[in-house]
Amino acid sequence: MRITSKGQVTIPADIREKTGLLPETEVEFVMRGNNVILRKAEKAGRRGKRLIGLMRGKGSKRMTTDEIMALTRA
Secondary structure, X not given: OOOOOOOOOOOOHHHHHHHXXXXXXXXXXXXXXXXXXXXXXXXXXXXHHHHHHHHOOOOOXXXXXXXXXXXXXX
């Protein structure tokens, strides 16, 4: 396996499946002596938290919770 000129490497599908490395999974590299370990990031936010963070401050109207609930139930 080779590293591309862009510094990329493909993780084999069987390893991704066994370790749960799905698309958008946050990973980190850890140095242990002369070895590099790739693992899921310890502080990786859950998908929902990440989406809420992206949406935060995007609303254009101020609404109460009751107003929002009325819209979703209409």
